[in-house]
Amino acid sequence: MKPIDFKQRNVIFAENHPEYLPLPAWRGPIPECEVISCWKLSLWERIKLLFTGVIWLRQFTFGQPLQPQLLEVGSPFWKDKEVSGKHN
DSSP states (O other): OEEEOOTTOOEEETTTOTTSOOEEEEEOOTTTOOEEEEEEOOHHHHHHHHHHOOOOOOOOOTTSOOOOOOOOSSOHHHHHHHHHOOOO
């Protein structure tokens, strides 16, 4: 699974940190400061997911409290389109 770029991206995390994969993301305004990224599964990962129906989420918290997480199969930007009538 790899993070991929997308139209709404406004930041790239870890862009100059070779020990990490660069993470294209959309970062929303404060106070929520929501961060959205898009990931693409390899063919093997898609086949495995089809048969198992299981996906794992791994997070590094560095001893800090766990933040809320949400995995989705649809674009959260598409939901905004439905509400606002905008076409992205």
